[in-house]
Amino acid sequence: MSNDNGKDQNFIFRVRRFDPEKDPKPYYQDFTVPCPPGMVVLDGLWYIKENLDPSLSWRSSCRMGVCGSCGMMLNGKPHLACHTQVRELAKDILLVAPLPNFDIVRDLVPDLGPMMDKHRALNTRTIRDDGEEMLKPTDQYWQDPEDLVKYLQFAYCIKCGCCMAACPTLATDERYSGPMPLAQGYRYLVDTRDGAFKDRVKQLSGEQGPWRCHYAGECSAVCPKGVDPARAIQLMKRQLVFDYLRLSKLRYRKPAGLLPQEKRAKERREGIAEPPEFTVEGATSLQ
């Protein structure tokens, strides 16, 4: 196969274009891109922008699979453009399209706003009573490594939206929160530092909860970070059922407190920065 001969090979990038100011609907446009071995799709897009069509639009930032900006459909499957090699996916034609299940803003730019709204709606942050301690921490909260493992996998989520594009339930159901927000909801549901279990359960028992998921598993199959949202959603259902039967211990859990006095540092260690000032004028809390 000529794919690994070390020389450039020309690939057709068949890119889905849409300019809201002049196009009534999206269309495909072909670009010929010379691809050396190891070249990622994002580099190909940059080649097009610099040499063939400066108007091509997409979203990207870190170029190393961390920021989650460059999620797009590559040959019909959701991937991050920055860590997907052209020659791994295509023989001669690479289909590049924006993530489905999101409205298209322009070319390959999806509108991720509704996903982030759903994410925010599930209160995906630590909620505690000791607001002053959270704002001006005097020490770390005490959490066992075993408790950390219960949510750490889901904390690797980079909000790229690939799971939302692959979810068949979300394709037909607007009200379903989707894999990313629900996985993040579970991440806080089982975090021992959180103190809002009862409120979260009440919220998740409704329409935005996990019950519309029937385990197609596509979210986990496409996740570029191994987050496994399908697992989080099923474990969330388990917590909800066990809590309904009053078999869950989490309902009676007190949020993890500060380290016991004997384990705390005698003085604040040098080099630990003070929290920054609020950037919003008049703000007094994290809420």
Add this chain to the structure above:
Amino acid sequence: MPEIIRYPNKLGLIGWLGGGKWGVERYLYTLHRVTGLGILLYFLMHIFVTSSRAISEELWRSTMGFFDSTVFLIGEYLVFAAFAFHALNGLRLGLIELGFLTGPAEEPVYPYKSSLNVQRPFMIVMMIVAAAVIIVGGWDFFIAGH
């Protein structure tokens, strides 16, 4: 500020089949929904047919006579097959939803293995059982029963 025009890109029903990596579980997901709808349709027809007895015995007999054909026998078998699949796959889904077949959360190490890998052996067993039930049912429907 001018309003930003967005082009709707929801996959709709196509999304039941496309958009992901097309794993086996996606097809089971779609088949589970389709068989569920099929069983619901049969249930509605069943109520309609049975309720004709409340009007008169003659209407009941003529309605039943209408359904006494090879086409509806095959249809009845399809309902049986749909029920067998839906029930056994539903058992798998029930166990997954209670967290018994997903495994606990674990540190993601590349190449990633997800909960799909954990439940897959059970999925294969359930699908073999479903296929066996459907085959035995077919033998009873079309050979032994007639």
